[in-house]
Amino acid sequence: MNGGVLFTGISELRTPELVVSDAVLAVEGGALAWLGSAGELPEPYCSWPRRDLQGNAVLPGLVDSHTHLIWAGSRIEEYGRRSRGDSYENILAAGGGIHATVAATQAASEEELLLAALTRARALLQDGVTTLEVKSGYGLTIEHELKMLQVARRLAESQPQRIVPTLLAHVVPRDTPRQTYVEMFTSELIPEVRRQGLAEAVDVFSDEGAFSLGETRTILEAALRHDLAIKLHAEQIAPTGAARLAAEMGALSADHLEQSSRDDWAELVSAGTVATILPGAAVVLRKPFPDARAMWDAGAKVAVATDHNPGSSPLYSLTLALQLAISLGGLSVDEALVAGTRNAADALRRPDLGRLEVASAADFLVVDGKDSLLPLYAWGARTIRSVYIGGVKVMSVDDDRTWPGFDRASDAGGRH
């Protein structure tokens, strides 16, 4: 951007903790130079060119800190079978479940995977997601895990959202001895991923039926030796001690936590590890919903993510995940917004994202109406009018809709 720009006409700005009425944002070089109420705009900014946001509200760009966005094939038939009560174990034994996604992802070209991931990323963008984490984990061999992370890199280069790539130890392939696989993962795959700069973190699915606590520790130690951050899928299926391991080893986040306990939360709090809940998986699998309210009250830094994946969470909307965290997890509406912005950015070690403050990235959403919490209230509605990343408009509802704005009746200054 050449010089600074002022965004004016903001009915209500959420940072997300603070609320400012009749606000102005000053953006320069992709970051926020100043923000506050219009009446307090410092003199040096007054001559900057202005963009009038026409009485709409502004929020920080949403951050989806846990997705499996890159995959091929279809699990829609399995979705139907599970809806009729068939067990995941049966489906898995018949070669379905994750093994079906692995086979299809291995068979797909980079171009096919990229095209499918672009469509999913676009849906998240329209829902207000400006940053998303993308995991590998459906390749399983060195060749195909690297292919997935190459696709993540190309995804970052071919659309405007910020992509944070993670190498995931998902499951042991059916034809490989466990120890051989862990050895390959730690002594070949992690060093190669590091050498090519293809991931910022390593994640392990540590649970009953996935990696044991001992295997998880071995993989995470290798990640730390190679200066990669660590994360864990923890306590989803059974209480295993994985959340405490995450805290002990200084993980950025422990994700899922359906089976976690108060003792686990205390460890996460003292380690500063983000507690990420994944409403899509709990609801789709018909499991008890993680107690986000109790975690928050215990002092945990709670984040909410989509866990987008073809099996347990075919979820294309972070706002829907946040709405579920409100209705089923007991978070207040403003807490849910913090969970989907600031806390989620902290789970990705990006303290410049998920918040609107001086020097943070100018990633923000213009809500289609004057109430900033409308996106967490209006279930299933398209409530984001436009999306800015680094101060640049990257999505506008005006470009791809022919219908009038949402709830514009109350906004006398609106164009519709």
Ligand SMILES: [Zn+2]
């Ligand atoms: Zn996951």
